[in-house]
Amino acid sequence: MYESFFGLTERPFNLLPDPDFLYLSSQHKLARAYLEYGLTQKLGFVVLTGEIGTGKTTLIKSLLKARAGKQRLGVLYQTSFGAEDLLELLLREFEIKGQFHSRAARLSAFNEFLIKAYGRGEHVVLIVDEAHNLGAAALEELRLLSNIQADKEPLLQVILVGQPNLRDRLRQPALRQLAQRVGVHFHLQPLDKEETKEYIRYRLARAGGSGIFTPSALDKIYDGTHGVPRRINAWCDLALVAAFAEGRQEIDREFLETVVAAQGESLEGAEGGPEPDRQPASRPELLENIDGSEPAAGEVIGAGSGEFTDIHLRKEILELSERLARLEGLVLDLVGQLIPAFTKFFAHLPSEPAKPVLPPQPSLPPENQEVAGQVSGLQGDEISPASKKSWWSRLLR
The missing domain is CATH 3.40.50.300 (P-loop containing nucleotide triphosphate hydrolases)
Structure with missing residues (x-):
């Protein structure tokens, strides 16, 4: 719109991110x-x-x-x-x-x-x-x-x-x-004051222009935008449109203030807005x-x-x-692989221990069964020496 009037090849203050216009502070x-x-x-x-x-x-x-x-x-x-x-x-x-x-x-x-x-x-x-x-x-x-x-x-x-x-x-x-x-x-x-001025000059030069904004206008832009690039772009772009409409080749502080006042709250970063927290530019966080x-x-x-x-x-x-x-993770994977194996192994075990199987006892002849009965009756009881002699004598007849 105003490019040819100011001798620019393109808009220098587009609000959309453009890596070709990146100013490296x-x-x-x-x-x-x-x-x-x-x-x-x-x-x-x-x-x-x-x-x-x-x-x-x-x-x-x-x-x-x-x-x-x-x-x-x-x-x-x-x-x-x-x-x-x-x-x-x-x-x-x-x-x-x-x-x-x-x-x-x-x-x-x-x-x-x-x-x-x-x-x-x-x-x-x-x-x-x-x-x-x-x-x-x-x-x-x-x-x-x-x-x-x-x-x-x-x-x-x-x-x-x-x-x-x-x-x-x-x-x-x-x-x-x-x-x-x-x-x-x-x-x-955000940019500091000197960086803000350099930012504006850089973008104008990148679009084939120079000057346009007086030093006092640059000071005003920093005071109102607090060095935030997107706000700077909004101020400068609207100022260029207004200057083109009035046929002005130069933008000074007074004219810029008129443009800002006409926009009111619609112009982001107008005076009275909060200033972003800023550390010194030489020591970024x-x-x-x-x-x-x-x-x-x-x-x-x-x-x-x-x-x-x-x-x-x-x-x-x-x-x-x-x-x-x-x-x-490897330990957990290993445990996960071992658990099914242990589960399968223990699943085949009986729930109660099996009783031991004793070998069959040889049968006694009739004449010794009486003695065996006496021995069985004595199991678990204390046997006196006399009793031992009695039943051993009978067994050995």
Whole structure:
């Protein structure tokens, strides 16, 4: 609409995520480095959080575009589903064909897909956008689906993208095992004042333009948007439309204030709105503790600046935990195999012990039966020496 008037090749402030217009602030560069590390090292779960409009989706799309051909990608944008629906959605997203009438059949088909993809050298990555909307059961189901491994590497890698309350969700006791599987977690902050100005200049230049917004207008944009990229785009786009309508080649602070006042509450981020929590741009928040406590902004637990010691430690802990889980599974399988055998063995045993079978006693001649009767009558009783002499004498006649 206004592109030709300002000498632009395209709209520089589109509200839809566009990786070609990604402005890499110091935070975005750091976030991208950690996310790429998580992908290349196949660390299992990667988590990216941030306020609405801070550029999470644009950053992820840019990273995946740069890694095109290196992974088999699936994306879930709608997260209003339960754990029972997750497998079916994954089968559709990864185009796994077939008739699956039970959860066991769907799970078997998905595991077979992962194994075949691994055999072809494909890295399967699932991106879950708006992951803060997922319930605990659905998140736990994702963890279980990512358990299948080969050569100590997960065959399914999951990137969870969501708003800050996703961090709170992962701290729940029911999701402790999932939290321990997170290899990288980066929280994206809004832009600071200088980054906001550079962001606007960068996007204008990317579309073939320059200038247009005066320094005072740039200050006003930061004051009203608090450095949130999506809000910046909304302000700048509407200002360009209004300037085009009035034939203005330059947008100053006064004109911008008029545009904002005319839009009222419909312009997200207008003055009076809450300012998002923001840590200094040079120290972005990274890698929360498993126990729920948060490190200082930019702190990598157990490591110096720029090191990945904590990530390696967590990876080793994860591998040990998974090895223990596999051993427990083997023990349970062995017990499960032995129980039927023992049951079958004991089923053939009589319920009461059998009485011993005594050999037949030889019959006595008639003349000795009287003596035998006397002996039988004496069983269990104390026999006196005189009695012994009497019946032994008779027996030996």
